[in-house]
Amino acid sequence: MPLLDQVKNEILYCSGLQTQDIDTVINTLLNTPVDIADIYFQSSHFESWSLEGGIIKEGSHSIERGAGVRVVSGEKTGFAYTDRLELPLLMEAAKNVKAIVRQGQNAHSKINGRQDFSQLYLPVNPLKSLADQEKIELLQRLDRTTRQLDNRIEEVMINLIAAFDNILVAKQDGSWCADVRPLVRMNITVIMTENGRREQGSMGGGARHDYRYFLENDKGLEYAKEAVRQAQVNLQAEEAPAGNMTVILGPGWPGILLHEAIGHGLEGDFNRKGTSAFSGRIGERVASDLCTVVDDGTLPGRRGSLTIDDEGTPTENTILIENGILRGYMQDKLNAGLMAAKLTGNGRRESYAHLPMPRMTNTYMLPGSSDPEEMIRSVKHGLFARNFGGGQVDITSGKFVFSANEAYLIENGKITRPVKGATLIGNGPDVLTKVSMVGNDMQLDSGVGTCGKDGQSVPVGVGQPTLKIDGLTVGGTNV
Amino acid sequence: MQSQEEINRLKNVVQRLLDEAKQQGATAAEAAFSVDNGLSVTSRLGEVETVEFHCDQGIGITVYFGQKKGSASTNDISADSLTETVKAACTFARYTSEDEFAGLPEQDRLATEFPDLELNHPWSIDAEQAIDLAIECENAALGYDPAITNSEGATINTHQGARVFGNSLGFLHGALSSRHSISCSVLAGSNDAMQRDYWYSVARNAGNLEAARQIGEKAAQRTIARLGAHSLTTRQCPVLFSAEMASGLISSLIGAISGGSLYRKATFLLDSLDTRILPDFVQIYEQPFLKGALGSASYDAEGVATQNKHIVVSDGILRSYILSTYSARKLGMQTTGNAGGIHNLTVEPGQNDLNGMLKLLNTGLYVTELMGQGINRVTGDYSRGASGFWVENGIIQYPVHEITIAGNLKSMLANLVEIGNDIDLRGNIRVGSILLEKMAIAGE
Numbered sequence: 001m002p003l004l005d006q007v008k009n010e011i012l013y014c015s016g017l018q019t020q021d022i023d024t025v026i027n028t029l030l031n032t033p034v035d036i037a038d039i040y041f042q043s044s045h046f047e048s049w050s051l052e053g054g055i056i057k058e059g060s061h062s063i064e065r066g067a068g069v070r071v072v073s074g075e076k077t078g079f080a081y082t083d084r085l086e087l088p089l090l091m092e093a094a095k096n097v098k099a100i101v102r103q104g105q106n107a108h109s110k111i112n113g114r115q116d117f118s119q120l121y122l123p124v125n126p127l128k129s130l131a132d133q134e135k136i137e138l139l140q141r142l143d144r145t146t147r148q149l150d151n152r153i154e155e156v157m158i159n160l161i162a163a164f165d166n167i168l169v170a171k172q173d174g175s176w177c178a179d180v181r182p183l184v185r186m187n188i189t190v191i192m193t194e195n196g197r198r199e200q201g202s203m204g205g206g207a208r209h210d211y212r213y214f215l216e217n218d219k220g221l222e223y224a225k226e227a228v229r230q231a232q233v234n235l236q237a238e239e240a241p242a243g244n245m246t247v248i249l250g251p252g253w254p255g256i257l258l259h260e261a262i263g264h265g266l267e268g269d270f271n272r273k274g275t276s277a278f279s280g281r282i283g284e285r286v287a288s289d290l291c292t293v294v295d296d297g298t299l300p301g302r303r304g305s306l307t308i309d310d311e312g313t314p315t316e317n318t319i320l321i322e323n324g325i326l327r328g329y330m331q332d333k334l335n336a337g338l339m340a341a342k343l344t345g346n347g348r349r350e351s352y353a354h355l356p357m358p359r360m361t362n363t364y365m366l367p368g369s370s371d372p373e374e375m376i377r378s379v380k381h382g383l384f385a386r387n388f389g390g391g392q393v394d395i396t397s398g399k400f401v402f403s404a405n406e407a408y409l410i411e412n413g414k415i416t417r418p419v420k421g422a423t424l425i426g427n428g429p430d431v432l433t434k435v436s437m438v439g440n441d442m443q444l445d446s447g448v449g450t451c452g453k454d455g456q457s458v459p460v461g462v463g464q465p466t467l468k469i470d471g472l473t474v475g476g477t478n479v
Numbered sequence: 480m481q482s483q484e485e486i487n488r489l490k491n492v493v494q495r496l497l498d499e500a501k502q503q504g505a506t507a508a509e510a511a512f513s514v515d516n517g518l519s520v521t522s523r524l525g526e527v528e529t530v531e532f533h534c535d536q537g538i539g540i541t542v543y544f545g546q547k548k549g550s551a552s553t554n555d556i557s558a559d560s561l562t563e564t565v566k567a568a569c570t571f572a573r574y575t576s577e578d579e580f581a582g583l584p585e586q587d588r589l590a591t592e593f594p595d596l597e598l599n600h601p602w603s604i605d606a607e608q609a610i611d612l613a614i615e616c617e618n619a620a621l622g623y624d625p626a627i628t629n630s631e632g633a634t635i636n637t638h639q640g641a642r643v644f645g646n647s648l649g650f651l652h653g654a655l656s657s658r659h660s661i662s663c664s665v666l667a668g669s670n671d672a673m674q675r676d677y678w679y680s681v682a683r684n685a686g687n688l689e690a691a692r693q694i695g696e697k698a699a700q701r702t703i704a705r706l707g708a709h710s711l712t713t714r715q716c717p718v719l720f721s722a723e724m725a726s727g728l729i730s731s732l733i734g735a736i737s738g739g740s741l742y743r744k745a746t747f748l749l750d751s752l753d754t755r756i757l758p759d760f761v762q763i764y765e766q767p768f769l770k771g772a773l774g775s776a777s778y779d780a781e782g783v784a785t786q787n788k789h790i791v792v793s794d795g796i797l798r799s800y801i802l803s804t805y806s807a808r809k810l811g812m813q814t815t816g817n818a819g820g821i822h823n824l825t826v827e828p829g830q831n832d833l834n835g836m837l838k839l840l841n842t843g844l845y846v847t848e849l850m851g852q853g854i855n856r857v858t859g860d861y862s863r864g865a866s867g868f869w870v871e872n873g874i875i876q877y878p879v880h881e882i883t884i885a886g887n888l889k890s891m892l893a894n895l896v897e898i899g900n901d902i903d904l905r906g907n908i909r910v911g912s913i914l915l916e917k918m919a920i921a922g923e
Contacts, residue, residue, distance in 0.1 A: 099606070
């Protein structure tokens with residue numbers, strides 16, 4: 001069965017709705033001119049397993065379904081949703097949202113996404129990819145092997161989650177889009193003690209795939225080894241330095257720098273409203289010419305990838321910064337329309353109960369030509385930050401932070417001692433102008449990122465090669 | 480929402496879930512059903528921007544087969560879906576391990592008295608009126624000073640909901656509650672010297688909200704105060720946390736003495752019961768029965784009665800952990816009625832208002848915003864982005880940003896200097912500004 005019919009069946013027909021019913025609702029939304037009208041249907045299955053203290057401690061399952069009805073006229077948006085897929089409730093939602101934009105005007109330009117695209121992931125239900133018994137055996141085996149890695153391990157915690165999302169978008173022109181989105185994730189945290197000192201290490205990964213993703217190449221064990229290694233390093237860590245210094249960022253997940261420092265500031269909504277530190281700066285230099293940064297939702301199977309966004313627009317590989325020059329913003333329909341810009345497939349929403357907005361997918365920097373070891377050797381005194389926790393940005397002032405959880409001092413071109421985690425702070429619009437070397441070792445993260453904006457969470461990816469930044473403030477305690 | 484009828488409807492569903500769990504072989508079960516209806520309206524630059532109608536419901540059930548546990552939830556309350564949900568929870572319970580500490584609370588800990596905490600005050604405001612109020616709030620900000628150059632808008636939020644919780648020990652209770660807020664966020668400055676700030680008010684009763692106009696003006700004042708901010712040189716100095724930021728500090732403390740962190744040994748305050756963790760003038764307790772307060776509740780997330788004036792810290796000594804039934808059993812202790820969190824946690828205020836606290840700070844950093852998650856709960860290591868004001872001789876000199884503050888929570892708390900009486904009542908933690916002896920500041 002074609003994907004669209006399969007999803008219509010899963011969401012509409014099972015609830016006793018026909019496509020003609022939805023046409024009626026759309027027509028109600030369109031009885032006076034509006035710019036965007038759509039209905040977003042969603043059916044999600046989610047499960048979570050957790051192991052702790054050597055036992056399978058929690059298992060939970062959830063099913064959610066519902067529909068969000070939206071109408072946009074100029075800058076005005078009306079939105080209502082229902083978790084009961086019944087025609088009278090959808091009609092009521094339509095009437096409610098329509099009342100808000102009755103003074104409609106057509107402020108949007110005509111916009112179209114690309115037509116040629118293919119599925120970036122298999123439409124499989126990951127919850128059913130392993131038998132329940134196999135899931136818990138996977139966790140128990142991993143717990144045993146992790147505990148054997150180091151006798152200082154005191155506690156091992158493993159989480160395994162899967163989500164299966166069916167989405168269906170009914171658009172104002174009568175057309176329909178559907179997507180079936182699998183997502184799996186595993187996380188391992190270890191706590192280790194030595195001489196009364198206690199530290200933790202954590203690692204995880206995931207993809208738009210099924211559970212078998214973790215069986216390939218024994219990924220679970222790789223996460224465990226990495227978590228243990230981080231805890232071992234942290235057991236030796238001394239006070240982190242405080243102040244402005246040269247920082248080398250490792251490849252992969254440290255790309256959260258790009259997500260915070262420039263990514264959010266390049267989302268269309270902030271730039272249309274002029275509230276971003278990057279507003280009106282297309283064509284200007286915002287990074288050294290070594291830097292080219294993209295937001296790419298088209299990478300097969302990646303956590304941040306989507307075949308189509310939540311407005312039905314196929315995702316793109318969008319150049320944000322090209323050789324240091326700001327090239328483009330990330331858009332959803334509302335903002336692309338008002339800015340007369342191209343759609344980029346970045347219209348995303350947490351669920352049917354949330355409005356779409358411009359969001360990132362997989363944001364990363366293309367590789368340069370420097371040898372990472374040479375980059376370390378070039379630093380007289382600085383910090384090598386190999387791994388990070390989360391970050392945050394104030395898009396208006398441009399100030400951003402991201403927190404290192406594995407870092408080392410560099411002294412006279414050599415990595416010398418591990419230091420405790422510290423927050424790094426900088427200014428988005430100029431941090432990349434201080435990038436003086438870009439490594440040839442570009443890596444994407446392992447698939448653990450979640451981005452929050454306006455209270456909505458969506459899965460994202462980041463990546464980068466090793467980067468040398470000539471001056472970033474390191475928030476250690478050693479003044 | 481017809482109050483009692485609605486509660487009865489929810490109770491029927493919860494009882495059905497519990498009965499069904501029993502039929503499917505569960506030895507014990509607990510279930511919750513909550514509904515929430517709301518309206519959210521945002522105006523920007525004097526025009527309505529979004530109008531959102533919220534309507535959420537969700538049920539969740541946890542079943543026990545002896546010492547094995549499984550959970551499931553859904554937002555679909557059709558008969559078929561309820562049966563499927565119970566079945567899913569039972570299936571999961573087959574695969575989880577025997578856990579000697581798992582299970583419902585002891586019967587005698589369940590709440591039996593349900594005083595009216597006055598948490599439900601529906602706001603009869605329609606979308607049109609909410610739009611007008613949002614515009615009034617935003618206009619007050621935009622018109623406050625020509626330095627205000629742009630806006631992220633003003634938002635009116637109103638929610639009313641009902642929640643019923645029941646378990647197979649015969650507990651079945653429901654309550655209605657409401658929550659309303661007004662917020663405003665505006666910008667000042669231009670190009671690479673833009674600043675943004677906000678202000679908000681939240682209350683169970685719309686009559687207790689700050690006036691819309693006042694919220695707009697405060698947002699404007701706060702934004703303008705940030706103009707011209709710059710970094711500081713790297714140094715050590717005393718730090719005053721504003722009341723809003725102080726509540727984050729107390730929240731970190733609560734996290735560190737919560738059962739989950741303790742039995743996992745993932746806390747810098749392991750084995751600290753009956754030891755000094757704060758200076759001797761610090762008193763911290765819960766007040767779950769405050770009428771109309773945001774964090775009030777007569778029972779916790781598993782039906783256990785909350786304790787009036789539950790003392791957490793007295794004279795600087797940690798007197799009680801924050802425990803649920805499960806974490807208490809893991810630790811060989813008794814639940815403190817904190818499954819799901821704390822209830823109006825109160826840090827007893829000192830004598831000084833904000834001005835007095837700035838005078839005590841004398842020369843140092845007054846922090847009004849923190850960024851990032853740089854807190855390691857296992858070690859207490861603390862390092863976060865900050866902005867605020869540089870203070871000399873008790874007087875604010877200029878705004879600062881692009882700095883970090885760092886230290887270790889254990890010594891930060893132990894060396895706390897003073898607590899203000901400028902209490903922020905907008906959250907579940909009631910605390911004034913907090914002065915810390917010394918932190919490391921990293922900057923330009």
